[in-house]
Amino acid sequence: MNERGMTSQIKFFWKYFKRNRLAVGGLTIILIIFIVAGTAPFLAPYDPGKTDVSLKLKPPSLKHYLGTDQLGRDVFSRMLYGARISLSVGFVAVGISIFIGILVGAIAGYYGRWVDSLLMRLVDIMFCFPTFFLILTVVALLGPSIFNIMVIIGLTSWMGTARFVRAEFLSLKERDFVQAARALGLNDRRIIFRHILPNALAPVFVTATLDVATAILVEAGLSFLGFGVQPPAPSWGNILTEGRTYIFDAWWLTVFPGLAILLTVLSFNLVGEGLRDSLDPRLRGRR
Amino acid sequence: MGSEILVQVQDLKKYFFKERLFSTEKEPIRAVDGISFSIRKGETLGLVGESGCGKTTAGKAILRLIEPTSGQVFFKGKDLMSLRGEELRKLRPFMQFIFQDPYESLNPRMRVGEIVGEGLEIHGVARGKEKRERVEEVLEQVGLHPQDAFRYPHEFSGGQRQRIGIARAIALRPELIVADEPVSALDVSIQAQILNLLMDLRDRLGLTYLFISHDLRIVKHISDRIAVMYLGKIVEMASSEVLFRQPLHPYTQLLLQAIPRLDPAKREEKIFFKETFLSLEKERGCLFAPRCPHFKERCAREAPFLVDHGDEHWVACHFV
Known part of the structure; x- marks a missing residue:
């Protein structure tokens, strides 16, 4: 696959990817969630923050598709807005983590020697922290804003990407076309970003997809514990928490956000695995 | 030039x-x-x-x-x-x-x-x-x-x-x-x-x-x-x-001999090369000695230098 140009490689990859029905299904769901999150203000039948105590804890009906919560807010509308939060936390956090991961991995892999040892030990150290509790601590100290959460998740999840990118760089930097670039007199920065990195990105996309799922889960977990996105802003995690109290009286408050989280995370994981299988020629024959 | x-x-x-x-x-x-x-x-x-x-x-x-x-x-x-x-x-x-x-x-x-x-x-x-x-x-x-x-x-x-x-x-x-x-x-x-x-x-x-x-x-x-x-x-x-x-070094002779020829009639008399391994003293002696047909005791002791044999023809062998 390394012998191919970008456009034809995408075609080639799609040919394998579409054979994997689960992954295609996951991709469809992700796209739907994306569209829903993007058009939430138009799709939502009610203002997600509007309370009406006379309508509290109504079960799902044609008027309120997914029922109402303890303050009479429309759960369906809140879920739509919650999708925005979950997705933006997922993508921004992973964006940050990929950026750091690529930078650290590229520098470690390209320069080798003590730079490599130093950075990889840093990775080991970061891996040693129980990430979730680290995030909890930091959020407790800095305050639970959505911005803080995205940044902290990003800062604590780049290590896998860094290891991947380093491994790719270690093998790619010995290739002839990299030596050719050096023979032309290019500087290190250009060799790293123009010649090596584009050839090292495939596995990064795979881990990124899987990381989005993890980041969404972490956000939901934080919100559930009350350290995440703060009410009244809706996120799947805090809808779930608020509904927990009424779990026996109003099942719809916990089931639907739970399902949404499950479906999204599952979809990202399926797409991630589909990506991995279709990008790795050794795994192509299996399905 | x-x-x-x-x-x-x-x-x-x-x-x-x-x-x-x-x-x-x-x-x-x-x-x-x-x-x-x-x-x-x-x-x-x-x-x-x-x-x-x-x-x-x-x-x-x-x-x-x-x-x-x-x-x-x-x-x-x-x-x-x-x-x-x-x-x-x-x-x-x-x-x-x-x-x-x-x-x-x-x-x-x-x-x-x-x-x-x-x-x-x-x-x-x-x-x-x-x-x-x-x-x-x-x-x-x-x-x-x-x-x-x-x-x-x-x-x-x-x-x-x-x-x-x-x-x-x-x-x-x-x-x-x-x-x-x-x-x-x-x-x-x-x-x-x-x-x-x-x-x-x-x-x-x-x-x-x-x-x-x-x-x-x-x-x-x-x-x-x-x-x-x-x-x-x-x-x-x-x-x-x-x-x-006029190849002078035995190794060059070996290489030239190894070139495949189309005309079997032109085949020359071949020198045979040994594929044995002599124990050379480390970092001394001629590296080609183990395969050399003209091997002498001196080759194991002393490494030859490149020497000009006239007309910029440089050879590293004791016996040229």
Whole structure:
């Protein structure tokens, strides 16, 4: 696959990817969630923050598709807005983590020697922290804003990407076309970003997809514990928490956000695995 | 051919050290073990030897694509080994490398135009339209179509890819080109085309080649002088004509004998070579001794130096 140009490689990859029905299904769901999150203000039948105590804890009906919560807010509308939060936390956090991961991995892999040892030990150290509790601590100290959460998740999840990118760089930097670039007199920065990195990105996309799922889960977990996105802003995690109290009286408050989280995370994981299988020629024959 | 010396290599060494944890033993692999030669401007020096003898390592070390362990290389009078970072990059346009494997040496993610033109841009030689024109000119020079600039390397055959590699090398108008087995990965029918292209370019652009190959016939075809390498050392060096007419070192004789001949009647009497292993005293003795038919006791004790036997015919053997 390394012998191919970008456009034809995408075609080639799609040919394998579409054979994997689960992954295609996951991709469809992700796209739907994306569209829903993007058009939430138009799709939502009610203002997600509007309370009406006379309508509290109504079960799902044609008027309120997914029922109402303890303050009479429309759960369906809140879920739509919650999708925005979950997705933006997922993508921004992973964006940050990929950026750091690529930078650290590229520098470690390209320069080798003590730079490599130093950075990889840093990775080991970061891996040693129980990430979730680290995030909890930091959020407790800095305050639970959505911005803080995205940044902290990003800062604590780049290590896998860094290891991947380093491994790719270690093998790619010995290739002839990299030596050719050096023979032309290019500087290190250009060799790293123009010649090596584009050839090292495939596995990064795979881990990124899987990381989005993890980041969404972490956000939901934080919100559930009350350290995440703060009410009244809706996120799947805090809808779930608020509904927990009424779990026996109003099942719809916990089931639907739970399902949404499950479906999204599952979809990202399926797409991630589909990506991995279709990008790795050794795994192509299996399905 | 001018007599001005373009490249001078002095006692170049490249050792590879095995990295082993908790080990103090440092017995290096001597890929290139003290080679010296010079190449005059406009001349082609062929570097031959069996695979693994250090030819490629030598070629790469001369251009500092890999860092030599020790030794000096003077290019146009400048000591390449003393140059650092930016100074070395400034000299890069004048010395280029052609790689053996055309499938490995082109970045699969870049268009041919970018591959060939990147050097021009980096060294501020040409930008924009000027760069495009220069790229087209160079592509035509190597026998490709100007429109090929917009295609990706995987759309080309091995021979065409090697042409792209050559185009990249000559785009910056270099003076020295180190060609590392530029045809050995190609079909025999394509080999001749690429060789002719290289010779044609040499004459038109006044290039100087260090031509590395394991194939004596090819080297004879293209080179003015030939250096024969064995296990990291040069064992014989002479003009092509002299080397083929009168090989003096037993190893050169072995190599010449190994060239397949079409006419069975012309078969000469063969010298037989031993494939035994004598225990040599470490770092002493002639490296070829274990395979040498003329082996004498002195060969195990004392390493021969390159000695001029007249007419710039250098041989490293005690009994020539």
